[in-house]
Amino acid sequence: MTNEYAVELATANIRFGAGVTRELGLDLADRGIRKVMLLTDRFLAELPAVATARAALDDAGIEVAFYSKVAVEPTDASFQEAVREAIAIEPEAFVAVGGGSTIDTAKAANLYSTYPADFLEYVNPPIGKGRPIPGPLKPLFAAPTTAGTGSETTGVAIFDFVAMHAKTGIAHRNLKPTLGLLDPDNTRTLPPAVAASTGLDVLSHAVESYTAIPYADRPAPQRPLLRPAYQGSNPISDIWALQALRMVREYLPRAVANPADDEARGMMLLAASYAGIGFGNAGVHLPHGMSYPVSGMVRAFRQEGYPTDHPLAPHGTSVILNAPAVFRFTAPAAPQRHLDAAAALGADTAGVPHEDAGAVLAERILEFMRGLGVPNGLAALGYTQADIPALVEGTLPQHRVTKLSPKPASPDDLAALFQDALEAW
Ligand SMILES: NC(=O)c1ccc[n+]([C@@H]2O[C@H](COP(=O)([O-])OP(=O)(O)OC[C@H]3O[C@@H](n4cnc5c(N)ncnc54)[C@H](O)[C@@H]3O)[C@@H](O)[C@H]2O)c1
Structure with missing residues (x-):
């Protein structure tokens, strides 16, 4: 066995500043995107972070399919529900406004609606097959409302595999969000x-x-x-x-x-x-x-x-x-x-x-x-x-x-x- 001799940094794209959520609409419009799936959980759905994101998208004339059924600490079933919804919506991009639960769910919805497969196909071994993601995914803009999982920077999506009472995940660099919007205004309501x-x-x-x-x-x-x-x-x-x-x-x-x-x-x-x-x-x-x-x-x-x-x-x-x-x-x-x-x-x-x-x-x-x-x-x-x-x-x-x-x-x-x-x- 030869030992590793190199290390590689995969970077993340992040933008930091109070109010950056309001730039979301322009970010998407400048990419020519007209329709997005906006994911959040039901507790956050009524809070200012989500309202700001929705207003920014509306102002830029972007059609929003709103999905607030993200499970706090997602499961295989809740991931798959979001995937079904994403397949039905056919968005051009994804927006996640929430904690790790929401951002991870958006990654899964993006993956399986882009490259449909049996659910365990991309899941980490030994529970899943660990198949590498075949190609690039659609853009995903993530505005974390917790500080937090760092999911806005990672190529990881974690869920609870209920049948085994254990958490596992999907890990691949292509899952990484396009941009993390770090907006301190979005964490003011954190309990x-x-x-x-x-x-x-x-x-x-x-x-x-x-x-x-x-x-x-x-x-x-x-x-x-x-x-x-x-x-x-x-x-x-x-x-x-x-x-x-x-x-x-x-x-x-x-x-x-x-x-x-x-x-x-x-x-x-x-x-x-x-x-x-x-x-x-x-x-x-x-x-x-x-x-x-x-x-x-x-x-x-x-x-x-x-x-x-x-x-x-x-x-x-x-x-x-x-x-x-x-x-x-x-x-x-x-x-x-x-x-x-x-x-x-x-x-x-x-x-x-x-x-x-x-x-x-x-x-x-x-x-x-x-x-x-x-x-x-x-x-x-x-x-x-x-x-x-x-x-x-x-x-x-x-x-x-x-x-x-x-x-x-x-x-x-x-x-x-x-x-x-x-x-x-
Ligand atoms: N992908 C990764 O790299 C990664 C890393 C670590 C953990 N995770 C996963 O992320 C999940 C946990 O995410 P989390 O810890 O960010 O929490 P979370 O997304 O589960 O949210 C926790 C609770 O806080 C509420 N909440 C979140 N932001 C709020 C706000 N600004 N105001 C009011 N309420 C708010 C939510 O509604 C929810 O009830 C777990 O499933 C964990 O395994 C993922």
């Missing part, structure tokens, strides 16, 4: 619980991509086309990840505490995109891999302050609850990187010996979790020791991300990590 959970997703994206296995420890691909998007930590992603962490440190507590803090909300939107560019090229690892069964298997939990009409473990919450346990486990494989991440998040790491790196990073993350009102561990979501074998079972198929852990995790290791994550503090 604090959503701002906290989605902001902690940003934090974990950045720490995971910074601590992922180094790209040169992966095998080299046989041809450049086969180089994966998730390449492992690398000097290009590092820049985006560390800067995202510095911004999270300063602006996440402010954005949650005061939704009227325009600067903090704007910086968090940027941090989400920065972390998205970082992890979109480096990958994430165990906290995300373990989060998929945590979200997928939830029974009755509803997070206070989170708009939802069904039991739901919000994505950011499911991720961050695993993070302290994971980083205590992975730190021995890359202690300096764990300390760097802790320092970027504001921990005093001067003189801290390498053997304490995991504890210091975990403690710093726990301070954010406690301060932002995150539930205290997986037990608070209703999980008990009896669920651990199923949680481990649900993590194993996520090897696309778990294999990027700097320290390999066996099923026994995963069980110990879930045990550790039952109670956060």
